[in-house]
Amino acid sequence: MAGRVEGKVALITGGASGIGRACAERLAQEGATVVVTDLQDAKGAEVVAAIRAAGGKAEYLHHDVTQEQAWIDVIAAVKASQGRLDILVNNAGIGLSASVLEMPLADFQRQFAINVDGVFLGLKHSIPLMREGKAGGSIINMSSIAGLKGSPRMSGYCGTKGAVRLMTKSVAMECANEKDGIRVNSMHPGIIETPIWDSIIGTGDPGDNARPARPAVLDALTADAVPMGVKGYPEDIANGVLWLASDESRYVTGAEMVIDGGLTVK
Known part of the structure; x- marks a missing residue:
């Protein structure tokens, strides 16, 4: 299947x-036409260049x-x-x-500012533009x-992601009450090979999301904790986001995709 979000405009933060x-x-x-936003300007430009080189549309x-x-x-x-605007991630x-x-x-507040305030502001300012299009939309909040x-030693991070989960449900109900066709769902990744794990497990600088997590460390963590015995990859989450962004999930709102x-499970 191809063209599942053909003609849609997507904004992806981070x-x-x-x-x-x-x-x-x-x-x-x-x-989709993709608008990539971040503070890492050089890496953001690389992403856009790669998308365009593959025949996609991005800025x-x-x-x-x-x-x-x-x-x-x-x-x-x-x-x-x-x-x-049709899709916000x-x-x-x-x-x-x-x-x-x-x-x-200061670290606790910084984490909330990015993980929670950022989501709140995204919802607040994206929904009006989605409503202008009168074609509904899909918002996926990354919890x-x-x-x-x-989890031990993760109270601040857990607090931010729990806040995103319930904020998602509340705004999903607001949009449903308005009958605006905008669906709001949360995504819940497990152990995924991404840069954030370096700062979480102490193998990198706090908040450093610029480079891949160390595979060997994640492999050991995964073997002990994950029933399937394997770690996930960013593409696994992206496939879930694609489904939530597409019209295939037209009857899904306020839900948690784990x-x-x-x-x-255990």
């Missing part, structure tokens, strides 16, 4: 690496998701260049690991299995 990049590439492969915008004016500017730019996020007794308040269950190899 799209320069990891899951965000995989989502941008997958949606572009299926016909890049510098974007700090914690700043409301930045969201206003990005949405205005999307409207000016594309005239519409609220993906930008960081993961910081520390005991609740040791985490500096985590950390939004479904607690892609974790069975990790949360």
Whole structure:
């Protein structure tokens, strides 16, 4: 099947690496015009160049998701260049690991600013443009299995992802009540080979989402924790995002899509 999001315009935050990049590439492969936003300008430009080289349509915008004016500017730019918005993937996020007794308040607040404020602002400023098109839309908020269950030394991160989960359900009901055709769902990845794991498990700098996680460390973690015995890849999440973004999921809103190899089953 091809062209599953043909003619749609998608905005992906944190799209320069990891899951965000995989989502941008997958949606572009299926016909969407993709707007990639991030703070990593060089990597964002690389993503757009790769999409275009493969025959897709994409553009890049510098974007700090914690700043409301930045969201206003990005949405205005999307409207000016594309005239519409059909898909929002609220993906930008960081993961910081520390005991609740040791985490500096500044780190706790920074994590909430990116992971929660960024999602809130995305919802607030994207929905009006989606409504202008009168064709509905699909919003996918990137939560985590950390939004479904607690983990030691992860209270701040779990708090952010739990907030995203319930914010998603609330806004899904708002849109359903308005009968605007906009669906809002949350995505809950498990152990996926992405840069965020370096900062979570202490093998990289806090909040460094620029490079791949160390495969050997994740392999060992996966072998112990995941029933299927294998880690996931960004493309696994991107395929789920594609389905939620497409009209195939037209009757799905306020739901949680868990892609974790069975990790949360036991």
